[in-house]
Amino acid sequence: MFRAAIVLSVLLEAGALVSAQATRKPVKKAPPPAPPVKTAADLTCPTPLGVGVKTKVAFCDVMAGRDPAAGILIKFPPHTGTVALSFDLSNRETYSEELVRTNRAYARYTATVGVLTMDNTLISRATVQSEFRKASDLIDRIGGGAGPAGVKAVAPTGLEPITITVPEGEDQVSILGEKVSVERPDGNATYTSDGRPIAIISNVMVEYRPAPPTPVNKKAR
Numbered sequence: 001m002f003r004a005a006i007v008l009s010v011l012l013e014a015g016a017l018v019s020a021q022a023t024r025k026p027v028k029k030a031p032p033p034a035p036p037v038k039t040a041a042d043l044t045c046p047t048p049l050g051v052g053v054k055t056k057v058a059f060c061d062v063m064a065g066r067d068p069a070a071g072i073l074i075k076f077p078p079h080t081g082t083v084a085l086s087f088d089l090s091n092r093e094t095y096s097e098e099l100v101r102t103n104r105a106y107a108r109y110t111a112t113v114g115v116l117t118m119d120n121t122l123i124s125r126a127t128v129q130s131e132f133r134k135a136s137d138l139i140d141r142i143g144g145g146a147g148p149a150g151v152k153a154v155a156p157t158g159l160e161p162i163t164i165t166v167p168e169g170e171d172q173v174s175i176l177g178e179k180v181s182v183e184r185p186d187g188n189a190t191y192t193s194d195g196r197p198i199a200i201i202s203n204v205m206v207e208y209r210p211a212p213p214t215p216v217n218k219k220a221r
Contacts, residue, residue: 034209035209041206043074052139052141053140053142060201061200065194068174071116076171076172077208078210080168080209080212081168084206085205087162087202090201091130095138100134108132113125114126115174116174117174129158139156139157141155177196177198177199
């Protein structure tokens with residue numbers, strides 16, 4: 001009799017366990033993170049230089065300044081984690097056919113720009129250094145000028161690919177010029193005054209992981 005009671009108790013407990021497992025809802029697994037997306041940046045350029053005649057690339061002057069709101073603004077899509085911001089950084093050359101022809105066009109440029117948050121916190125600096133001697137040292141000529149060929153005198157020279165990691169939580173950054181040093185046979189100079197063009201950027205891209213969709217709240221019935 002005692003043994004029968006024990007067997008009955010075990011069977012009841014096992015039945016209750018099976019019933020609880022049957023009614024327990026399966027645990028939902030978290031969805032995998034979205035793959036990275038790389039795309040052209042949503043960019044606001046206050047001082048566009050113009051479009052390259054050969055490359056068809058848009059070039060933007062980076063001006064010296066201290067107010068992020070006045071810089072080149074890059075807005076990020078909704079995302080999670082950090083953002084990889086990349087761009088090509090070039091120096092500025094005011095081209096003179098006469099100086100090139102008479103071998104007096106040599107210049108060595110070193111330009112530095114900063115990438116900042118909108119509260120004026122520096123994320124990182126970027127520098128490009130290049131030398132100019134002849135027309136083939138130019139990246140491209142810029143259309144829309146008053147010269148015989150319809151190009152502007154100012155053109156990008158030198159090219160430094162830049163990639164900067166923007167910390168998580170930032171939805172917009174600013175690029176401002178800091179200084180440019182110019183070395184010529186007739187002397188050297190460094191320029192830092194606000195409003196002066198420092199460098200040129202082009203091919204601005206962002207790589208990020210899209211933010212997960214916002215869950216839809218179902219109305220209670």
